[in-house]
Amino acid sequence: MARNIVFAPGAEENEVAVWLHDNLRARIFSPGSHERSWRRNELEAMRATVGFVANDRRVSATLRIDRGAVVVHDGSVGAPDITFFGSFDTLRAIAALPLSRAWHLPVTAPWGSMVAKLAGAELKIFGLVTHPRLAVRIARLLALD
Numbered sequence: 001m002a003r004n005i006v007f008a009p010g011a012e013e014n015e016v017a018v019w020l021h022d023n024l025r026a027r028i029f030s031p032g033s034h035e036r037s038w039r040r041n042e043l044e045a046m047r048a049t050v051g052f053v054a055n056d057r058r059v060s061a062t063l064r065i066d067r068g069a070v071v072v073h074d075g076s077v078g079a080p081d082i083t084f085f086g087s088f089d090t091l092r093a094i095a096a097l098p099l100s101r102a103w104h105l106p107v108t109a110p111w112g113s114m115v116a117k118l119a120g121a122e123l124k125i126f127g128l129v130t131h132p133r134l135a136v137r138i139a140r141l142l143a144l145d
Contacts (some may be wrong), residue, residue, distance in 0.1 A: 003007055003016045004069050005029075011024050011074040016054050016088065017061035023095050039141060044068040048134055051076055051083035051126075053089055060087075063138075082127035082135050095142045 005024050028039050029041055046065045053060040059137040062077040081086050084091055115122040 003145055006071055008071050008073040008077075011061065011072050012075040014061055015057070016052050016091070017072045017074055019092065019095075020052060020061055020063060020142075024070060027141060027145075042137055042141060043070070046134070046137060048081045048137055049078050050078035050134070053083060053085045053138070054091055055085060055140035056087040056089075056141075071139075079091050080127065082125055082131050082138070084123070084125055086117070086123040090117060093117075094139055095144070097139070097143045099140060099143050099145060 003020060007017065007021060028043065043065065044067055047067055048065050050063040059113060060075050062073040062080060064073065064077065125135050
């Protein structure tokens with residue numbers, strides 16, 4: 001079971017950190033979350049540092065994930081394995097994307113718009129070439145059921 005999703009000191013004032021924290025808690029610990037055990041399993045299988053940069057607001061946050069425990073930091077912490085870089089609205093759009101009902105995969109039509117944003121440089125994922133599986137896992141954790 002996912003152990004905890006907490007703020008690091010000072011992260012409560014960062015809007016990107018608050019969005020990440022609230023989104024993950026809602027996706028993993030919401031009522032009926034027994035149906036979402038795949039998210040918990042996914043989180044418990046990961047050990048990574050993931051950065052998020054909202055370039056339009058000059059705000060960044062970092063997720064430190066360690067086998068189910070998640071600490072949300074204000075700003076950049078350490079050397080992230082991957083970094084999602086785009087406008088705040090573009091980053092939030094990841095969380096609005098639906099997953100397919102079968103296997104919870106990002107294969108629905110709206111994911112094509114996210115790929116277009118990647119191709120058009122509206123969204124950049126640094127580390128995507130070296131950690132593609134991690135990028136998909138993070139996107140799946142943030143996306144809608």
